[in-house]
Amino acid sequence: GPKVLQIPSHQIIDMGQMVTLNCDPVSNHLYFYWYKQILGQQMEFLVNFYNGKVMEKSKLFKDQFSVERPDGSYFTLKIQPTALEDSAVYFCASSRTGAGTEVFFGKGTRLTVV
Amino acid sequence: TQTVSQSDAHVTVFEGDSVELRCNYSYGGSIYLSWYIQHHGRGLQFLLKYYSGNPVVQGVNGFKAEFSKSDSSFHLRKASVHWSDSAVYFCAVKNSAGNKLTFGIGTRVLVRP
Numbered sequence: 001g002p003k004v005l006q007i008p009s010h011q012i013i014d015m016g017q018m019v020t021l022n023c024d025p026v027s028n029h030l031y032f033y034w035y036k037q038i039l040g041q042q043m044e045f046l047v048n049f050y051n052g053k054v055m056e057k058s059k060l061f062k063d064q065f066s067v068e069r070p071d072g073s074y075f076t077l078k079i080q081p082t083a084l085e086d087s088a089v090y091f092c093a094s095s096r097t098g099a100g101t102e103v104f105f106g107k108g109t110r111l112t113v114v
Numbered sequence: 115t116q117t118v119s120q121s122d123a124h125v126t127v128f129e130g131d132s133v134e135l136r137c138n139y140s141y142g143g144s145i146y147l148s149w150y151i152q153h154h155g156r157g158l159q160f161l162l163k164y165y166s167g168n169p170v171v172q173g174v175n176g177f178k179a180e181f182s183k184s185d186s187s188f189h190l191r192k193a194s195v196h197w198s199d200s201a202v203y204f205c206a207v208k209n210s211a212g213n214k215l216t217f218g219i220g221t222r223v224l225v226r227p
Contacts, residue, residue: 031213043158043204043217056214091157098213102148107157 002026006092006106007074013113018080021109023092025075032075033093033103034067036060043091049075050098082113116141116207120218128226129197135190135221137205146208147188149179152220153201161203164188175199200225 005024013019025032034046047057049067064083069075075094079086089108095101119138127133139147148163162173169181179190188205205218 033213033215035215035217042219043206045214045216048213050213093215095213102160102163103208103215104160105150105158 002029002104004092004094004104004106006090006109008109009107010110011112013082013111015084015113016081018078019082019111021077021079021090021092021111023075023077023094023106025092025094026096026104029094029096029104031095031098032067032069033095034077035091035093035105036088037091037108038088046077046090079111082111084113087111087113116145116209116216118205118207118216118218120205120221122221123219124222124224126224126226127195130194132193133191133195133199133223135203135205135223137188137190137218138186139188139205139207140186141207141209143209147179147181148206148208148215149173149177149188149190150204150206150217151201152204158204161190195223195225197225197227199223 007022032049036044045058046061048055066078089110091108092106093103095103117140121136146165149161150158152158161177162171164171164181172178177192181188202220202222204220206215208215
């Protein structure tokens with residue numbers, strides 16, 4: 001079936017440095033999302049993105065976070081600077097339309113900030 | 115604002131038993147409901163969804179769920195579990211106007227041999 005690919009699967013980074021998480025969404029999908037999961041617990045919505053713009057973001061989407069999808073390539077989540085509490089698994093997702101269609105998730109990128 | 119409640123944090127069953135995982139939601143309008151499974155250390159895998167039509171939806175691997183508007187519920191069921199069904203199950207809701215999936219806290223299912 002359709003797959004969302006996330007690169008890398010693991011990332012260790014020093015606190016204060018910048019990190020970019022990459023997501024290759026399903027090819028004909030138009031809506032993109034990032035979710036954060038700490039220690040296998042609840043999936044927390046961060047942001048969704050459509051037509052080159054952030055549509056909605058949560059309180060967890062701090063000013064240090066940004067997303068973009070330049071020229072239809074990877075959908076990226078950038079954190080600059082990183083903080084210890086940013087350590088989590090970040091899941092990318094995509095869907096063809098907004099309402100009523102399946103949302104496909106990637107396998108996640110485990111980010112460890114030390 | 116939509117919310118999702120999964121009342122059971124942990125469920126333990128024996129292989130071959132049936133299981134029901136409860137999910138209740140709150141939202142006043144048209145709604146999209148889904149269930150996902152997450153095996154340890156893995157990403158989310160889609161099980162099934164409901165948006166309209168038949169309130170009983172069939173998913174992969176023998177899972178099914180029933181939507182009830184009166185109870186604001188979307189419980190997941192399986193008639194006979196296998197050890198490979200041990201995982202965390204997430205119920206999710208999305209309103210038809212928005213594009214944000216809101217997840218419950220998850221129910222961890224342990225299937226014993």
